[in-house]
Amino acid sequence: MADTLLCRRNLAFELYEMHNAEALCERPRFAEHNRETFDAALGTAHSIARDLFAPHNRKGDEHEPQYVNGAAELIPEVAPALTAFIEAGFLNATRDFEVGGMQLPNLLSQACFAHFQSANIASSSYAMLTMGASNLIEAFGSAEQQQRFLTPMIEGRFFGTMALTEPHAGSSLSDIRTKAEPAADGSYRIKGNKIFISGGDQPISENIVHMVLAKLPDAPAGVKGISLFIVPKFLVNDDGSLGARNDVALAGLFHKMGWRGTTSTALNFGDNDNCVGYLVGKPHHGLAYMFQMMNEARIGVGMGATMLGYAGYLYSLDYARNRPQGRHPDGKNPSSAQVSIVEHADVRRMLLTQKAYVEGAFDLGLLGARLFDDSLTLPTEDERQQALELLDLLTPIIKSWPSEFCLKANELAIQILGGHGYTREYPVEQYYRDNRLNPIHEGTHGIQSLDLLGRKVSMNGGAALKALLKQIHSTCAQAAEMPELNGLRTPLEQLVNRLQTVTLALLGDLIAGKVNQGLANSALYLKAFGHAVVGWRWLAQAVVAQQALNTAQGDDVAFYQGKLQAARYFLTWEVPSCQHELALLEARDDTCLAMQDAWF
Amino acid sequence: MADTLLCRRNLAFELYEMHNAEALCERPRFAEHNRETFDAALGTAHSIARDLFAPHNRKGDEHEPQYVNGAAELIPEVAPALTAFIEAGFLNATRDFEVGGMQLPNLLSQACFAHFQSANIASSSYAMLTMGASNLIEAFGSAEQQQRFLTPMIEGRFFGTMALTEPHAGSSLSDIRTKAEPAADGSYRIKGNKIFISGGDQPISENIVHMVLAKLPDAPAGVKGISLFIVPKFLVNDDGSLGARNDVALAGLFHKMGWRGTTSTALNFGDNDNCVGYLVGKPHHGLAYMFQMMNEARIGVGMGATMLGYAGYLYSLDYARNRPQGRHPDGKNPSSAQVSIVEHADVRRMLLTQKAYVEGAFDLGLLGARLFDDSLTLPTEDERQQALELLDLLTPIIKSWPSEFCLKANELAIQILGGHGYTREYPVEQYYRDNRLNPIHEGTHGIQSLDLLGRKVSMNGGAALKALLKQIHSTCAQAAEMPELNGLRTPLEQLVNRLQTVTLALLGDLIAGKVNQGLANSALYLKAFGHAVVGWRWLAQAVVAQQALNTAQGDDVAFYQGKLQAARYFLTWEVPSCQHELALLEARDDTCLAMQDAWF
Structure with missing residues (x-):
């Protein structure tokens, strides 16, 4: 069986040819x-993922x-896998050397973590949740909170959760009812019920630090x-030892269709009116803090979706190469040997579609990670701000596009395996x-589409959108100089130009107060925008592959040919399909908006 | 909770307004x-499905x-549910009165069975398999075989299976290796291994009659x-009593992602060289027999996919009406009450998409059943033959379109329920x-697309295709006379006209011997053809609904408005998207065909 975690040749292509990871080493x-330390980290991630995460998936x-x-x-x-993950340093891959971190770029950290997501998304989630919660405390917690909670989280002794959703408040967080009453000692008493809290209980870590959204009186x-609170499962004494059990009760577990290895919990806070919480940062700023951490979390979700797609693609590719079935349409002599199903055009279509989806999404996720690095480490404030804005704009795509299309990739992987796949x-x-x-957690598809069209494309006067368009046109200009890429550029330019026009028209609606109408078809906008972005990423990959092909040797020739063919697939089979969505948006089609409840 | 088996108003619309079930009663x-006997059967099906099938789904x-x-x-x-199903007569709904059947039209039989598929697809499958197997014996078995095996199947004492697939031969049935050696007594000794045999063992029926494909020396x-054999689990004595256990062994069960209630078995025939089988019909005609029964089976699969979509649509609709969450984009006062999510445009989109898919598929499946009735009961041989040919042409669509798009409907139902849906x-x-x-069983999507483009559209000089186009144009002409349907007809005509041109071009390729190229993109052809057919069905529904709306009263007004809006959705949001597939087909795009194994 081939290695199905990810394609290591493609990983190297992404890091060193597409996203220029080595150039990051020039930053203080x-x-x-250097490339050696990067590859060492990747190699360790690969080994631990293969040996300790994949076997119990x-x-x-x-x-x-x-x-x-x-x-x-x-x-x-689960516990020994996470222990190995922690001991190898991946929980703090991006943190400073001085706190025991590896001080890796986010680009490398995401690439390392991708191995664990591919091997076992459920077990890797405990780590991802802890990273998210600890980042929140690191960014917004007091020095005292950091010492009491962040330090043991960095050490991997405490895990973390994000406790947002309540039974009546999911997408609509403004309606949460969990209360926080000030107590005499400066802490708070939390009371409320949360659901769908991943990792809300587990027997692995000494303690669990819940990051809880609640409302002050x-x-x-x-x-x-909305304010943000630290609510530990066990109180922590001044000397760091564990104190009494806090008034946080595991009310039950949800039983999911998949992702089953991660506990999804209902948690009751303050059933006995004695749930201690600690306010993080300023009152009423909790949601803003949460959203400041959202880029990284949403890159993580997008990468998770990508890696599930990637694992399925590689498995179905291996199967297709080894499964004999049927003959070519023009060679139906029944006495001849059966051919491998990779020989059938429709199976190739399903494999090529998967390749285009998962490698496109992989490139996009790593672009997000690279932008995150740029937003922190570029030399000037202006450059950092521009990188952050572009990342903000792309975040709904980075989260939602892989969630939709790498799920489709998984559907195709099943189809290639036929009855066995089921x-x-x-x-x-x-x-x-x-x-x-x-497509559901960390903001549903619908929420992402509203974020994109209702907020991101117009922020700062559309500066990020303009910057994105400039980059896309720059890639198109590079492609225009390569006759071998003839035909790939045009569909992207046609999509992007029309998308720009549609965007202005829709923003005009919003400015004119036609908010319901302007946002009604945001799902179509998300699809077209996402395909434009991924189309751009494929054209960018084609440019790099074509340049490399001129001097490539050995297996690299086929690798770059594959890149060019996948780019051709995406730009001719996928990108032009979005003209349909844009036509509906241009026409302000109101079919869905005008549908009445009683008519269903 | 609303009834989520199916919408009874829509069922009446389909049977009596679209497919004119009452007119069938004029045939001998x-x-x-009459309508009363039809409705009585439907009512019984509804009750048994609701009370005995749904509760253990x-x-x-x-x-x-x-x-x-x-x-x-x-x-x-499972057993008492099936007993009630059998005692109510649904196993023999279409059979003659004289053998204990209800002598119902297939149209009504499928409509009755739809209730069971919606309530519990897994338990209903045992009945469907028995119907398929018994129909084979009825059509091709000898009088003696019918007495020995068919009669107890009709009585519901013996169940049946279809045993085609082998470990190395799924889509490629020509490669089966199961052998049948003639024995002295005129029977055969069967030896071979079959997999994915649904209902291959179960504790419900006294005996199991396997319909086995095998090869004579x-x-x-x-x-x-390939020849067809009856291979019973227990031999049957001349007096109808059960004899010795036959040499058929249950080698194991497959563990599926879903549809778990139906056993999926690996069966070993002749491990002890003593597996008795009986040849059905003539030697080497087995596959032809199987395919003559395929129309009904594939309608059944399409209807099963439809009903799973239907159940999800109705459940998510009920949820959307009762789940408060968020506010309208233009009414974001956080102190106002939350609105039901059915109020959100994007949720309406997801509901309207589901409605368009499941009600379109439902109409299509019942059209297939109506054509099957016509192929058996129209007065002249010519008329019967035309109905059969049209059904043959539509069968790959009837099977594959609901399998693809009602699965998408289920994906949307989950999305509407959000975290709960997962x-x-x-x-x-x-x-x-x-x-x-x-999309996998009874011929994969890829197989259906090859059947459609490689066989069906060109059969009998394209007569069925011409007949279909004539019917579509006739519906368009009706719509043209209704100004309220303005805009619905044009996208369909544009699709159908271009589809016709593309079909001729592709058939030209096939005739010219460019078989691999001509069939390479058959998946695109299946999508465009399927959308053309379902678009036609939606325009036909719109014509009927618009006519009825002029005199409708009470709840019917909203019902017909809903039909018109769903038609508008399908014809403006879905049908035009296929221009993209047709453009690729026209261009003979070879991106997938040219992809090389080594490039992946």
Whole structure:
């Protein structure tokens, strides 16, 4: 069986040919690094993912967490896998050397983490949640909070969660009802119920640090009245030792279609009116803090979706190469040997589609990580700000596009395996079930489309959109000088130019107060915008591949040919399809908006 | 909770307004029937499905069949549900009165069966398999075989299976290796291994009649060397009593992603060289027999996919009406009450898309059933032949279109329920998992596309295609006379006209011997052809709805408005998107065909 975590040749292409990881080493923060240290980290990630995460991926699905005596029990393989992950430094891959981190670029950290997501998305989630929660405390917590909670999280002794959703408030966070009352000692008493809290209980870490959104008594209505609290499972004494159990109860577990290895919990805070919480930062700023951390989390979700797609693609490719079935349409002599199904045009279509989706998404996610690095380490404030704005603009795409299209890739992987693909004796059905979560959590598809059209494209006078368009046109200009790429550029330019016109028209609607109409078809906008961005990424990959092909040797020739063919697929089979969405947007089609409840 | 089996108003619309079920009663075969007898059968189906099939749908999923001592064990609820189904006459709904049947039109039989598919696709499958197997024996078995095997199947004492697939031969049936050696007594000894045999073992029926494809010693290579055999689990004595256990062993069960309540088995025939089989019909004609029964089976698969989509649509609609979340984009006062999510434009889009898919597919499946009736009961041979040819042409669409688009509907139902939709506490995730089988079994999507383009559109000089186009143009002409339907007809005409041109061009390629090229993009052709057919069905529904709207009263007004809006959705949001597929077909785009194995 081939290695199906990811394609290592493509990883090198992405890091060193597309995103120029080595150039990051010229920046002071990464001066200790070079390609060797990067590759060493990647190699370690690969080994641990292969040896400790992949082997229990199916078992974690079949033996989902159990609720026993008020606590969640997991299969025993999860803890040692996470221990190895932590000991190898991946929990703090981007943190400073001085706190025990590897001080790696986010680009490398995401690339390392991708191995774990591909091997076992459920077990890797405990780490991702802890990274998200600890980043919040690092960015906004007091020195005292950092010492008490962040330090043991960095050490991997405490894990973290993000506790946002309530039974009646999911996408609409402004409606949360969890309360926080000030106590005499400066802490708060939390009372409320949260659901869908991933990692809300587990037997692995000494303690769990819940990052809880709640409302203070004087909170204004809506999103500007939400505050952020640290609510530990166990209180922590001044000397760092664990104190009493806090009034946080595991009310139950949700039983999911996939991603089963990660506990999804209902948590009750303050059933006994004694749940201690600590305010992070300023009152009423909780949602803003959460959103400042969202870029990284949404890159993580997009990469998770990508890696599930990637694993399915590589598995179905290996299967297609080794499964004999049928003959070519023009060679139907029944006495001849069967051909491998990779020989069939329609199977090639399904493989090429997967390749285009997962490698396009992989490039996009790493671009996001690179922009994140740029937003932190470029020399000037202006440059950093521009990188951050571009990342802000792309974030809804980075999150949603892989969630939609790498799920489609998983659907195709099942189809290639046929009846076998539908059985749990093969891994691809689990990838499909796992991946179905991604269009839902961390902001649904609908929320992403409203974020993109209602907020991101117009922010700062559309500066980020202009910067994006400039980069796309620059790539098109490069492609224009390469006759071999003839035909690839035009569909992208046609899409992007029309998208620009449509964007202005829709923003005009919004400015004119036609908000419901302007946003009604935002899902179509998200699709077209996403395909424009991924189309750009494929053209950029084609430019690099074509340049490299001129001097390539050995296996690299086929690798670059594959890149060019996948780019051709995406730009001729996928990108032009979005003209249809743009036509509907141009026409302000109101079919869905005008539909009445009673008519269903 | 609303009734989520199907919409009874829409069922009446389909049967009596679209497909004119009452007119069938003018034909001699159905002369005993009228709308009252039809509705009585539908009512009984609804009650049994609701009371005996739906309640154990989740349990059957959670407690899948177990392999115990060489046999499959099921949850106890399946047997009484099937007993009620049989006692109510649904196993023989279309059979003659004189053998105990209801002599119902296939149109009504499919409509009745749809209730069971919606309520519990897995438990209903045992009945569907038995119907398929018994129909084969009825059509091609000898009188003696019919008495020995068919009669107890009609009585519901014996169930049946279709045993085609082998480990190395799925889509490529010509490569099966199961052997049949003539024995002295005129029977045969069967030896071989079959996999994915649904219902291959179960504890419900007294006996199981496997319809097995195998090769005789003198068989020519390929599909023309396949014969059909009856292979019972228990031999049957001359007096009808059960004899010895035949040499058929349950080798194991497959564990599927969904559809878990139906056993999927590996069967070994002749491990002890003593497996008795009986040749059905003539030697080497087995595959032809199987395919003559395929229309009905493929309508059944398409209807199964449709009903899973339908159940998810109705459930998510009910949820959307009762789930408050967020506010309109232009009314963001956070102190105002939350609105039901059905108020959000993007949720309406997801509901309207589901409605368009499932009601379009439902109409299409019933059209297939109506054509099947016509092929049997129209007065003249010519008329019957024309109906059969049109059904033959449409069969790959009837099977594959719902399998693809009602699965998408299930994906949207999950999305509407958000995090809840992803949990097994709600039913929609199971519909999604169950439905994922449909693009695979009874001929994969790829096989259907080759059947359509490589065989069906050109059969009999393209007569069926011409007949279809004539009907589509006739519907367009009706729509042209209704100003209210302005704008609906044009996208369909544009698609159909271009599809016709593309079809001729592709058939030209095939005739010219460019078989690999001509068939390479058959998946695109299947999509465009399917959307043309369903677009036609939606225009036909719009014509009927618009006519009825002029005199409609009460709730009917909203019902017909809903039909018109769903038609508008399908014809403006879906149909025009296929121009992209047609452009690729016109260009003979060879991106997938030219992709090389080494480039992946």
